[in-house]
Amino acid sequence: MPEIETTAIVLRRSDYRDWDRMLTLFSPEHGKIDAMARGIRRPTARMRAAGEPFATGLASLTVSGDRASLSGFDLTEGFYPLRENYDRLTQAAYVLNACAKVVQPLTPDPGLFALLQRILGRLAYTDQSGEELLARFLFIMMQGEGIVPSIRICARCGRDIPDETPAAELRVSIPEGGVCCVNCAPYGRKVRDQTLNWLRSAERAGLDDALPEFVPGAWEMLKVFFEGYSGGVRMRRRGGTYTVRP
Numbered sequence: 001m002p003e004i005e006t007t008a009i010v011l012r013r014s015d016y017r018d019w020d021r022m023l024t025l026f027s028p029e030h031g032k033i034d035a036m037a038r039g040i041r042r043p044t045a046r047m048r049a050a051g052e053p054f055a056t057g058l059a060s061l062t063v064s065g066d067r068a069s070l071s072g073f074d075l076t077e078g079f080y081p082l083r084e085n086y087d088r089l090t091q092a093a094y095v096l097n098a099c100a101k102v103v104q105p106l107t108p109d110p111g112l113f114a115l116l117q118r119i120l121g122r123l124a125y126t127d128q129s130g131e132e133l134l135a136r137f138l139f140i141m142m143q144g145e146g147i148v149p150s151i152r153i154c155a156r157c158g159r160d161i162p163d164e165t166p167a168a169e170l171r172v173s174i175p176e177g178g179v180c181c182v183n184c185a186p187y188g189r190k191v192r193d194q195t196l197n198w199l200r201s202a203e204r205a206g207l208d209d210a211l212p213e214f215v216p217g218a219w220e221m222l223k224v225f226f227e228g229y230s231g232g233v234r235m236r237r238r239g240g241t242y243t244v245r246p
């Protein structure tokens with residue numbers, strides 16, 4: 001049975017039998033790994049800290065076919081301050097769940113892993129706006145994964161949408177996959193100029209780049225798109241890469 005050692009974060013956990021726990025891990029080199037952690041809920045278990053969401057460290061795994069069991073976990077970061085603030089914890093849980101929907105088994109995704117660590121660090125250790133962090137996270141992640149909504153060309157007819165185009169001439173359509181001319185998607189949602197301007201600025205920005213004042217509508221729009229993509233059976237991918245330094 002091959003043994004692997006990899007950096008990993010716990011995305012999910014579910015209790016199993018009396019003392020065991022099934023963990024969903026995300027490794028930058030191996031993608032998603034479901035691993036049984038035997039005895040981890042015993043009060044004396046050495047690996048106890050590895051049994052909680054957000055736990056990040058060096059995992060030792062014994063792999064057999066598509067099953068893995070956790071044989072060791074050297075915790076390096078637990079993001080503990082998240083547990084002291086309900087809003088931060090809720091936002092961080094959203095980020096973990098979004099990663100759990102995107103990460104695939106046996107598929108390396110170091111760009112997403114780095115982004116996840118940096119977002120959790122900011123949620124845990126800074127007072128940056130949580131909604132803005134979530135919006136930036138979703139935007140960078142959707143670009144990296146190739147599921148970003150189109151904002152510079154009409155998602156239906158492909159016509160360019162220059163920056164100066166007033167929002168009144170545009171609509172947002174989830175099924176079309178982005179912003180459309182009003183004639184192409186008259187049934188779409190209206191969008192505000194400030195929301196579009198923030199999205200245009202954020203599109204090529206890294207996590208630390210300055211942006212115009214945050215508009216909550218941007219987070220709501222990105223969230224609806226992400227949930228549209230990830231809630232459906234198919235996840236449309238357009239060969240994305242993490243071109244923006246996460």
Ligand SMILES: [Zn+2]
Pocket residue numbers: 154155156157158159180181183184
């Ligand atoms: Zn159009």
